[in-house]
Amino acid sequence: MRRRIRGRHAGRLAALLTLAAAAAWGALAAGAIDAPRSAVGVEFRQMNVPVEAPFRRFGGSVQFDPGQPAQARAHVEIDMSSFDVGDDDYNSEVLKPEWFDSAHFPKATFDASGLKPLGAGKYEAAGTLSIKGKSQNLKVPVTLEQRNGATVFSGSVPISRSYFNIGSTEWKDTVADQVLVKFRIAVAAGH
Amino acid sequence: MQATPATAATSYTRTAVALHWAVAALIFGGFALGLVFPDLPASPQKLKLASYHKWIGITVLGLAAMRSAWRLTHRPPPLPPMPAWQMALAKLTHGLLYVLIILVPLLGWMFSSAAGVPVVWLGLVKLPNLVGKDKLLAGLLDDWHMAFAWTLLYVFLLHLAGALKHHFIDRDDTLRRMLRWSSR
Numbered sequence: 001m002r003r004r005i006r007g008r009h010a011g012r013l014a015a016l017l018t019l020a021a022a023a024a025w026g027a028l029a030a031g032a033i034d035a036p037r038s039a040v041g042v043e044f045r046q047m048n049v050p051v052e053a054p055f056r057r058f059g060g061s062v063q064f065d066p067g068q069p070a071q072a073r074a075h076v077e078i079d080m081s082s083f084d085v086g087d088d089d090y091n092s093e094v095l096k097p098e099w100f101d102s103a104h105f106p107k108a109t110f111d112a113s114g115l116k117p118l119g120a121g122k123y124e125a126a127g128t129l130s131i132k133g134k135s136q137n138l139k140v141p142v143t144l145e146q147r148n149g150a151t152v153f154s155g156s157v158p159i160s161r162s163y164f165n166i167g168s169t170e171w172k173d174t175v176a177d178q179v180l181v182k183f184r185i186a187v188a189a190g191h
Numbered sequence: 192m193q194a195t196p197a198t199a200a201t202s203y204t205r206t207a208v209a210l211h212w213a214v215a216a217l218i219f220g221g222f223a224l225g226l227v228f229p230d231l232p233a234s235p236q237k238l239k240l241a242s243y244h245k246w247i248g249i250t251v252l253g254l255a256a257m258r259s260a261w262r263l264t265h266r267p268p269p270l271p272p273m274p275a276w277q278m279a280l281a282k283l284t285h286g287l288l289y290v291l292i293i294l295v296p297l298l299g300w301m302f303s304s305a306a307g308v309p310v311v312w313l314g315l316v317k318l319p320n321l322v323g324k325d326k327l328l329a330g331l332l333d334d335w336h337m338a339f340a341w342t343l344l345y346v347f348l349l350h351l352a353g354a355l356k357h358h359f360i361d362r363d364d365t366l367r368r369m370l371r372w373s374s375r
Contacts, residue, residue: 047242048314051307086307086326093233174235 029064029151029187033076037150037186040078044161045176052182057082062187064115064151069123074112074153076185080131081106098168105132112140121145125155129181131164146189154184200268202373207265210258211369214251214292218343221247221296225340242314245303248296249312255292262289271363284350291343297321298336305329 041054057079064072080102083094095102112127118141125140142155161167161177203211221244228240270281303310304320306329311317322328357365 046238047311049242049309049311050317051309086324086329087233089233171235174238 029062029189031061031187033058033060033062034150034186034188035059037152039182039184040076041182043156043180043182045178046174048176051085053083053085055079055082056084060110060185062151062153062185064153064187069115069117072112072115072125074110074125074127074185076110076183078108078110079106080108099166101132108132115142125153129159132166134164136163147186149189150186151189152184152186156180156182200266202268202368202371204261204265205372206261207258207267208369208372210254210261214254214258217247217251217254218292218347221251222340222344225337242311245299245310246313248299249310249318251292252296252300255289255296259289259293268368271357271361271365273361280349281353284346284353287346288343288350291339291346295336295339295343298332298339302329302332302336305332 035058038058039054040058041052043050043052045051055078058076060074060076062072062074064074080100081095083091083100085091085094094100097103108129108131110127110129112125114126115123116126117123121144123142123144125142127138127140129136129138136159138157138159140155140157142153145152145154158178158180161175161179167175224240224244224247228237228244231237231240270278273281300310300318301321304322305325307324309317309320322332354366354369357363358367
């Protein structure tokens with residue numbers, strides 16, 4: 001918990017520093033995630049039915065300078081209790097200890113350090129995803145676009161439920177292990 | 192309606208009989224599941240039963256489409272002589288059954304779409320969403336789906352009462368010919 005808070009402050013500081021540097025470097029994206037224009041959610045399969053479910057509350061910050069993609073940083077925090085599968089019953093079910101255990105692990109985090117350019121607005125982000133006390137290093141394909149004065153990073157990455165101990169074995173046959181995490185992160189473009 | 196040559200049919204075709212009973216059996220199963228699963232607590236069982244319910248509904252919808260096509264191209268045997276009001280009631284009941292057998296699964300499919308859960312028939316064939324995800328609309332469609340399912344039950348009871356009356360009171364062929372595996 002403490003580490004996360006410190007991380008956020010460091011992120012803010014870094015964001016301010018990057019903003020300050022922006023004047024010199026030109027086009028870049030830095031600062032807090034513009035939540036209303038962003039989305040974080042998952043697509044999972046139950047009985048082979050693809051279901052999309054968003055997290056309603058998340059936040060964080062991004063520092064990105066197109067001239068130095070390797071120096072890009074992102075910190076995203078997701079409020080696990082804001083998961084909305086569209087049904088109150090299942091929304092409460094998923095907060096239980098065998099699923100998210102949101103009482104003990106209220107937030108999931110993703111920390112990206114470095115974007116590898118793949119050309120044509122495509123990048124690969126290296127980052128660490130932490131959910132329910134477990135962390136996994138991921139390579140996440142990211143598409144970058146400029147849209148209405150914001151830099152938008154979007155993409156998706158498959159993860160395994162069982163790796164993060166999400167869901168007990170009785171659900172194994174009905175809810176697929178692989179879950180696709182989808183995100184669209186908008187940050188006001190640098191000035 | 193009367194597209195086929197007017198052979199004075201006295202029996203239903205095997206296809207018509209098979210479709211009648213297949214749809215009847217599936218609707219019973221689907222209705223029973225529909226009574227049970229929505230009140231279950233969130234569980235794998237609930238997800239399974241909900242899926243079976245939807246698979247049954249889509250199967251009924253497909254068979255109902257085939258039945259309608261068959262009915263429009265094959266003349267059913269004429270109803271036995273009966274008072275005009277009974278004839279009118281029988282026709283109304285049959286008409287309502289056809290409409291409801293299509294409407295109830297269709298509303299269920301729309302409800303599932305609006306709830307953001309696509310229907311994947313038999314877990315294999317993903318059907319298109321009929322409406323976009325919309326919580327308010329989903330609630331309405333859920334209500335309509337249920338209301339028309341209950342209407343279907345009441346119309347079925349009338350259908351059943353008619354069949355039994357013809358069989359046990361009028362002692363005519365009405366029920367028997369739907370049980371007969373003819374050569375047609």
